[in-house]
Amino acid sequence: MMTLHGLPAGGGRLYEAQFLGMRWLAQRGFRPVLLPLVYPVDGEEDGGFRFLDGEGRVWGVRADFTPLIGRALRSELADGRPLRVCYAGEVARREGVRLRGVREFMQLGFESFNVENEAAATLELLLGLVREVGFSTQGLALTVSHTGLGEEVLGLLMEEAPDQELLDLLAAKDADAVTSLLGLRGEAAFYLRQAVFDEGRDWVRFFRLEAVWARVEKAAAQARAQGVAVRFELVPRSSARYYRGVVFSLWGRRSKGLLASGGEYRVEASSGAVWAVGATVALDQLLVEGSW
Amino acid sequence: MVTLALPKGRLFAPVTDLLERGGFSLAAAVKSNPRRLVFEDGELRVVVVKDADVPAYVSQGVADAGVVGLDQILEAGADLLRLRRFGFGRCRLCLLARQDRPAPPLWKPFRLATKYPRLAQKLLAQRGLWAEVVPLAGSVELAATLDLAPLVLDLVETGTTLRENGLVIVETWLEVAPYFVANRASWATEFEALTALVHRLGGDHEELSD
Numbered sequence: 001m002m003t004l005h006g007l008p009a010g011g012g013r014l015y016e017a018q019f020l021g022m023r024w025l026a027q028r029g030f031r032p033v034l035l036p037l038v039y040p041v042d043g044e045e046d047g048g049f050r051f052l053d054g055e056g057r058v059w060g061v062r063a064d065f066t067p068l069i070g071r072a073l074r075s076e077l078a079d080g081r082p083l084r085v086c087y088a089g090e091v092a093r094r095e096g097v098r099l100r101g102v103r104e105f106m107q108l109g110f111e112s113f114n115v116e117n118e119a120a121a122t123l124e125l126l127l128g129l130v131r132e133v134g135f136s137t138q139g140l141a142l143t144v145s146h147t148g149l150g151e152e153v154l155g156l157l158m159e160e161a162p163d164q165e166l167l168d169l170l171a172a173k174d175a176d177a178v179t180s181l182l183g184l185r186g187e188a189a190f191y192l193r194q195a196v197f198d199e200g201r202d203w204v205r206f207f208r209l210e211a212v213w214a215r216v217e218k219a220a221a222q223a224r225a226q227g228v229a230v231r232f233e234l235v236p237r238s239s240a241r242y243y244r245g246v247v248f249s250l251w252g253r254r255s256k257g258l259l260a261s262g263g264e265y266r267v268e269a270s271s272g273a274v275w276a277v278g279a280t281v282a283l284d285q286l287l288v289e290g291s292w
Numbered sequence: 293m294v295t296l297a298l299p300k301g302r303l304f305a306p307v308t309d310l311l312e313r314g315g316f317s318l319a320a321a322v323k324s325n326p327r328r329l330v331f332e333d334g335e336l337r338v339v340v341v342k343d344a345d346v347p348a349y350v351s352q353g354v355a356d357a358g359v360v361g362l363d364q365i366l367e368a369g370a371d372l373l374r375l376r377r378f379g380f381g382r383c384r385l386c387l388l389a390r391q392d393r394p395a396p397p398l399w400k401p402f403r404l405a406t407k408y409p410r411l412a413q414k415l416l417a418q419r420g421l422w423a424e425v426v427p428l429a430g431s432v433e434l435a436a437t438l439d440l441a442p443l444v445l446d447l448v449e450t451g452t453t454l455r456e457n458g459l460v461i462v463e464t465w466l467e468v469a470p471y472f473v474a475n476r477a478s479w480a481t482e483f484e485a486l487t488a489l490v491h492r493l494g495g496d497h498e499e500l501s502d
Contacts, residue, residue, distance in 0.1 A: 141480035173479075174471075176377035197375070197487070231480045237371060253481040256353025 014106060017133035017283050018088045021108045024132040025086035028125070030110045033085045035068045037061065047093050063093045066278060067242065069111055070267035077113050077269035086110040088283075102257075102284065108133070109262070109280030116275045119215065119246035119264055120222040126250070126260055126279040127226050133283070135290045140259065141229040143236070144220050144248045146212050147263075150235035153195060153207050157182055170196065171235040198232045219246050242266070245277075252289035259286050294478070294485045296336060297350055297358035298322070299343040302449070303470050306380045307359045311338075314492035336489070347372060347473070356478035357486055359493075362468045363447060367411045373479050375486070376472035376494040383449040385411075385466035388459045389436060395462045396442045405435030406445040415445075415465050433457040 022032055041050060041060040048063025062068065065087050070077075077083060088108045095103070110125065112118055127137050150170045154162035169177050175196040179189045191203040204213045220230045228250075236247050245264025252259050262279025298307055311319035318333040322340070325331075331338040341349055346360035347368035357375075363385055365372055385408070389395035396402050401422040406412045409427040416423050423443075428435060432446040437457055447468060448454060448461060472490050479486060 139481075141477075141483070143480050172372065172374050174374040174377070177374070198483075199487070229481070229483070231483055237476065249480075251477040251480040253477075256356075256475055256477040256481075258477065 013134075013287055014283055017286070018106065018108055021129055021133045021281070021283075022086060022088050024129065025110050030084045030086035033069060033072070033087050035062065035065060035072060035087060035089070037089070039068070047095065049092055049094060061092050062089070063091050065089070065091070065107055065109060065280065066111060066265070070113075070276070073113065074268060075270045077267070077274050078271035080114055080271070080274070082115050083113040084110065085113075105282050105284040107280050108283050109278060111276055111278030113267065113269075113276045114274050115277060117215070118277045119248075120219045122262060122277045122279055123219050123222045123248060124226070126262060126281070127223065127228065129279075129281060130250075130260065130286065133281075133286070135286055138227050139253050140289075141231060141251045141253065142220070142223045142248055143231050143233045143251065144216055144223070144246065145233040145236040146216050146246050147236070147243050149209065149212060152209060152212075153192065153203075153234065154178075154182075156207055157184060157188055157192065167235055171237045173197065195232075195234045215246055219248065223248075245275075248279075252285065255285060255289040257285045257288060258282060259289055293332075293335060293337055294356040294482055294489060295354070296338050296489070297346045297355035297360075298338055298340050299346050299358075299360055299364075300340055301343040303343070303359060303361065303381050304340070306378075307470075310378075310493045316492075344368070350473055350475050353475050353477060355475070356482055357472060357474040357489065359470055359472055361470050363408060363411065363466070365471060365473065366414070366466075367408045369410060371476060372473040373476055374471045375474050375479075375490050378470045378472070378494065381470045383447045383468050384464045385415075385445060385468055386448045386464050387462040388433070388444045388446060388448075388454065389442060389462050391458045391460045395460075398462075402443055403441035404443050404445055405432055405441035407432055408445060411466075412445050419465075433459055 026032055038059050038061055041058045046063045046067060049061040051059055053059060069085060069087065073083065086109065090104060090106050092104045130137055150167050151162055154166055166178060173196050175193045179192060184192060191206040194200045195203040204210055223230050242265045243263045244266050247263030248261065249258055250260040260279060260281040264275065264277045266273045267276045298304065308319060308323045311322060316336055318331045318336060318338060322331050322338055329340050339349065339355055343360060343364050346358040347365055347370040349355040350358040351370035351372055398421055401424065403426060404412060404423040405426040405428050407428055407430065409425045412425050426441050432444045433453060435441045436444045436459055472494060474486055
């Protein structure tokens with residue numbers, strides 16, 4: 001079915017969701033910001049497309065809002081006061097990992113800067129945003145994790161620092177390969193598997209990670225309270241390398257796609273690194289999930 | 293209901309045996325209807341696809357889970373969760389050459405024929421080697437026998453095919469095992485069903501022998 005303006009019917013729904021979401025976030029104190037679609041690249045890799053202009057300069061196409069916002073607000077963040085912004089627009093990525101191959105989609109998101117320990121509040125806001133733009137959160141599932149947990153666990157099981165290959169195996173939940181490579185047996189193998197497959201919580205005490213776990217659990221409880229199933233991941237497979245702290249992803253049961261993601265991270269202000277937290281909804285994917 | 297993608301190739305028989313031992317009512321139908329591709333019994337849907345296609349069906353969410361060898365997982369480069377490594381169907385990905393002449397030196401660029409062009413490039417880079425990779429769809433042994441390439445990279449299970457074609461193993465590059473793989477979204481949204489399925493199919497995790 002096509003609309004009067006030649007867009008597929010879903011196109012109108014997409015713009016409506018974008019408008020509703022931005023208005024709802026603005027009403028909650030988030031300042032809408034506009035960011036460039038193309039910009040000169042200075043070497044940072046963001047998974048986006050690159051092209052040359054007529055004079056041989058390299059330009060990038062927006063692949064992710066979060067790093068661009070941090071950069072644009074660098075001097076404004078220096079005074080240490082909390083700053084909250086929201087945004088919406090299209091992004092394009094070279095690889096559509098976790099989005100069923102989709103490379104181009106519309107993001108709607110929000111970021112809070114100069115704040116700490118707001119992961120649970122951010123999740124509450126994210127789920128509220130999904131509902132505000134017209135979708136139910138019932139039946140969705142959240143994976144939650146904390147950056148560095150995999151390194152901590154492996155660090156307790158081996159003498160040298162874990163390499164990327166081992167961390168990749170953990171991110172793929174290949175506990176059989178990790179236990180073989182490290183020669184683990186008995187309790188160590190049992191609790192590693194328990195952590196990897198989310199089949200209990202005794203591993204938290206075994207690996208002495210109670211303090212970090214408390215932060216993860218606080219965020220998870222927020223989602224559970226809103227009817228969302230929650231699973232824990234020892235090593236998140238996040239495309240965004242900048243996260244530092246609690247990270248989460250929201251998954252659709254029907255579309256088998258990634259609907260939203262976010263977490264805590266550090267961003268460089270002109271006065272030094274500051275804490276931030278945010279979340280982004282992939283509106284196209286949400287539309288696919290909702291239209292099933 | 294979860295959907296499980298099964299490979300048509302060398303893993304088909306042992307995997308359908310697992311289904312049978314796991315008490316799935318559709319196991320007999322899967323085993324006795326080699327031309328049928330989709331089976332369903334109310335608790336499980338099974339789709340039978342080419343080995344190389346299992347990663348695509350699972351990573352794209354058409355199937356929630358599947359059984360596939362590590363060779364195909366790495367060749368596809370797909371983001372898959374590897375929830376269980378099975379004890380059957382083990383083999384090796386080996387660099388092979390003709391038995392009747394010396395293998396070419398590996399420190400100079402060489403031609404390499406394989407069904408795994410993407411994985412070959414990765415394994416070459418890990419070893420600091422250069423090669424022109426010649427992608428082939430099958431019968432890779434012929435490439436060495438007929439001098440399409442002096443070296444081939446292929447799976448070796450028992451070594452019988454090697455011997456019959458006058459080839460020898462130069463080096464072993466990868467130990468290959470079959471895996472129960474899952475879609476990342478399905479693991480989150482169908483956790484209980486997938487966990488139950490992997491336990492029914494796989495029994496206990498493999499244990500290290502003393």
